[in-house]
Each structure stands twice: as C-alpha cells, then as structure tokens.
Amino acid sequence: xxxxxxxxxxxxxxxxxxxxxxxxxxxxxxxxxxxxxxxxxxxxxxxxxxxxxxxxxxxxxxxxxxxxxxxxxxxxxxxxxxxxxxxxxxxxxxxxxxxxx
Numbered sequence: 001x002x003x004x005x006x007x008x009x010x011x012x013x014x015x016x017x018x019x020x021x022x023x024x025x026x027x028x029x030x031x032x033x034x035x036x037x038x039x040x041x042x043x044x045x046x047x048x049x050x051x052x053x054x055x056x057x058x059x060x061x062x063x064x065x066x067x068x069x070x071x072x073x074x075x076x077x078x079x080x081x082x083x084x085x086x087x088x089x090x091x092x093x094x095x096x097x098x099x100x101x
Contacts, residue, residue, distance in 0.1 A: 022054065
C-alpha cells in the first residue's frame with residue numbers, strides 16, 4: 001500500500017499526473033502523511049496546484065482545505081455518478097477553478 005502512495009506522491013509532485021480525484025478525506029490525510037515521510041510535502045502542494053483536483057464532497061474538500069488545497073471541482077451531491085456524468089453534460093471550460101457544479 002505504501003509503495004502505491006509513494007508512487008502517487010512522486011507522480012503528482014513531478015507533474016506527470018493531470019487530474020487527481022479524492023473520494024474520501026482519509027485519502028488526503030494518507031497522501032500528505034506519505035509525502036511528509038518522503039520530505040516532499042512542498043513538491044506535492046506544487047504539483048496539486050498545477051493540476052485538476054476533484055473532491056467527492058464537502059468533508060473531503062474540508063480536509064483538502066486543511067492542507068491548503070482548494071478543489072477545482074466538487075459535485076453538487078457527494079456521489080461518484082455526479083463526477084462521472086459532469087464532463088459529458090457540460091463543456092470542459094464551463095467549470096472554473098473551485099466552482100461547485
């Protein structure tokens with residue numbers, strides 16, 4: 001498990017990831033814990049600032065805010081279906097940074 005999280009931290013920090021989807025607040029906590037162990041929290045923050053960050057709902061968004069990250073997208077209802085159907089029903093440029101759709 002930790003190897004996969006380390007891989008995620010490195011991918012986000014290096015800019016090789018375009019979009020990150022957080023489905024639970026605990027995912028945010030674990031990602032930052034691993035980044036701290038790797039001494040690359042600032043690189044992780046920088047990577048997240050340069051990609052699309054999606055939060056499943058308000059609890060996860062609050063945890064992201066705790067770490068100084070503002071999601072680019074949070075569905076109006078905290079369900080996976082609202083995240084999945086959003087791109088098909090709305091033009092890509094109509095959801096601005098941190099907009100709740």
